[in-house]
Amino acid sequence: GEDVEQSLFLSVREGDSSVINCTYTDSSSTYLYWYKQEPGAGLQLLTYIFSNMDMKQDQRLTVLLNKKDKHLSLRIADTQTGDSAIYFCAESSAAGGSYIPTFGRGTSLIVHP
Amino acid sequence: SAVISQKPSRDICQRGTSLTIQCQVDSQVTMMFWYRQQPGQSLTLIATANQGSEATYESGFVIDKFPISRPNLTFSTLTVSNMSPEDSSIYLCSVETGQGARDEQYFGPGTRLTVT
Numbered sequence: 001g002e003d004v005e006q007s008l009f010l011s012v013r014e015g016d017s018s019v020i021n022c023t024y025t026d027s028s029s030t031y032l033y034w035y036k037q038e039p040g041a042g043l044q045l046l047t048y049i050f051s052n053m054d055m056k057q058d059q060r061l062t063v064l065l066n067k068k069d070k071h072l073s074l075r076i077a078d079t080q081t082g083d084s085a086i087y088f089c090a091e092s093s094a095a096g097g098s099y100i101p102t103f104g105r106g107t108s109l110i111v112h113p
Numbered sequence: 114s115a116v117i118s119q120k121p122s123r124d125i126c127q128r129g130t131s132l133t134i135q136c137q138v139d140s141q142v143t144m145m146f147w148y149r150q151q152p153g154q155s156l157t158l159i160a161t162a163n164q165g166s167e168a169t170y171e172s173g174f175v176i177d178k179f180p181i182s183r184p185n186l187t188f189s190t191l192t193v194s195n196m197s198p199e200d201s202s203i204y205l206c207s208v209e210t211g212q213g214a215r216d217e218q219y220f221g222p223g224t225r226l227t228v229t
Contacts, residue, residue: 004155035220042117042205042220043156088156100146101218103156 004104006089011110018076020107022089025070029091032065033101034074037086046074046087076109084111115140115208117221125227126196133192134224136206141186144209147179150223151202159204162189196228 006022024032030051035043049056049063049072056063062075072091076083086108090101116139126132136145145162159179161169168181183189193200206221 008153040222042222043207044220045218100158100161105153105155 003102004089004091006087006104006107008105009108009110011112012079014079014081014111014113016079018074018079018083018109018111020074020076020087020089020109022072022074022104023070024072024089024091024102026091026093026102027070028093029070030093031091031099031101032063032072033088033090033092034061034063034072035088035090035103037088037106039085043088079109079111081111081113084109114217115142115210115219117206117208117219119204119206119221119224121224122222123225123227125229128197128228130196131192131194132196132226133190134204134206134226136189136191136221138187138208140210142208142210143186145183145189146207146209147181147189147191148205148207148220149202150205156205159191162191193226196226198228201226201228 004024012018031048033048034046036046037043047058049065054065060077064073086106088106089104092099092101118137120135147159148156149159150156158171159174162181162183164183178194180192203223203225205223209218
């Protein structure tokens with residue numbers, strides 16, 4: 001299987017909460033990330049969480065980490081049409097002295113009125 | 114933070130030709146990377162562009178196919194050589210900034226390449 005897995009699509013209604021899930025395999029992962037990619041743009045780092053944390057909140061974004069199950073989720077409260085994008089989960093460890101992340105395939109979030 | 118620009122933003126190229134993609138950063142950075150994002154796939158690291166020395170390539174990528182230059186701390190190029198339709202992809206430049214164990218990583222807007 002892949003190192004980082006996430007579902008490919010998620011459709012939600014405007015105003016609802018979105019939850020994007022991700023699983024990873026590397027037990028030595030140190031940092032877990034969520035990136036956002038809008039159409040025609042590069043990836044934008046939304047947030048990251050250190051592996052010794054289980055939750056991080058930043059305005060409408062909540063990241064939950066279950067290290068035992070190697071499961072990461074991103075919750076977007078009050079989802080807006082502007083949140084429509086591809087969301088990439090990524091993990092990194094200090095292997096080789098660098099923290100170059102390994103990415104999932106991305107989850108396309110579609111927000112409809 | 115870092116602002117990254119890439120040229121061209123997109124191109125349509127014929128099989129067998131080569132394309133050079135430029136990446137410019139608005140500040141000096143130590144680490145620059147090139148990624149490939151194929152349709153429906155995750156981002157795949159091609160190589161780390163090292164300033165003053167040869168790039169470090171990941172498994173499955175070779176210098177003859179993807180020559181990289183890094184003449185200074187703000188600029189790098191990636192060439193996709195002898196292209197085939199399988200090279201159709203988005204190519205992304207990325208840089209790492211900051212200090213400490215976890216540096217911030219920023220991405221350029223990407224170059225969308227279609228090979229016919």
